[in-house]
Amino acid sequence: MSQLAEAIECEAIALARYTRGTGGEARAIVYDTLPARSQLPRLSRSFAKDVLGKYFEFPKAGSIWMSSMMDDDTDGGLRQFQARRRFTELAVVPVSVGEKAVEFLEFHFVHELQHDSHAVLNLTVDTLVRTWRNRKPGLLTEAILRRKAAEPVMDIATPILSHENPARLSRAEFRLCLMFSRGYSNEAAQDELGISESTLRTHLRHIYQKTGTGSHSELVYRLLAAPAAAIPEKRIA
Incomplete structure (x- = not known):
């Protein structure tokens, strides 16, 4: 993912899966170029639903959806994240659309995409979709489970509203x-x-x-x- 981010000059990438019928958010693994010591928010989730809206569950594989083309943002989460990171564009690409799940690649950009950048993105997306179609089954599931296992789990006995604010609530x-x-x-x-x-x-x-x-x-x-x-x-x- 780091090599892909460098190749298309984006600041962060998410590879996400939405399982039909769960009613929840897409689960994702992410790569973010933001330094670890930065106080800015890191990419931590998928924004595919924000961009695709009603087409979220049944998009066309290989199509490119841009956040700049959105009519509105249903909950403000994407626009707020973009503003804090000074991102100007998000490209969402459905790489696999199946009966049970939809999988997305998401690219966050600081700069506006010019004609040459769009051409590179189109060429890259075509290759990615074909490569993803021939991948070894289970790779994304395994990566998501590894990421989930590595996430810190809050002790159930820890008072959420203690002065230490253990959940790091805003x-x-x-x-x-x-x-x-x-x-x-x-x-x-x-x-x-x-x-x-x-x-x-x-x-x-x-x-x-x-x-x-x-x-x-x-x-x-x-x-x-x-x-x-x-x-x-x-x-x-």
């Missing part, structure tokens, strides 16, 4: 969790914070990922299971 995410621990519903928290439903969904997705939870009910259980002394008593402001 201020907005921490505040949402504090509201949920005090009985706020999603709608009440959204109204209190004055945020849109799409922004709330984005915060929740990040919270689930950071806390190792998979649903609102599981998150609330973890929050309420924490020792009372670990939850700040100051008023939500």
Whole structure:
């Protein structure tokens, strides 16, 4: 992936798989040129759904979808990530479209793609799709499982709302969790914070990922299971 990023002059690449019928996000392995010490956000997930929208599950293999051609961004996550990294373009390429799963390659660029860059991308994509079609089965699954195993897992006994903030929640995410621990519903928290439903969904997705939870009910259980002394008593402001 590093050689591919250098060849087409992109800053980050994701290779992702979406399994039909799961209703979840695509699982991905990523390569990011960002230095480890940087405070900027690293690429950590697939943005294929943001770009393809309603065509996400049934795209044409080898087609190229550009973020600059999007009419809108359903949850703001992609635009926010691009703004923080100063990325101007994302190219999403479905490399395999099967009955059970769709697999994507995603290329993030700092510079706008000119005619020559588009030509290189088109040539590269054609080669990649043919190569991917002849790959050894199971390579992507194995890579995803290795990445999953290497990810740090938060100790289930660790209070999420402790002052140490072990899940590394942002201020907005921490505040949402504090509201949920005090009985706020999603709608009440959204109204209190004055945020849109799409922004709330984005915060929740990040919270689930950071806390190792998979649903609102599981998150609330973890929050309420924490020792009372670990939850700040100051008023939500």
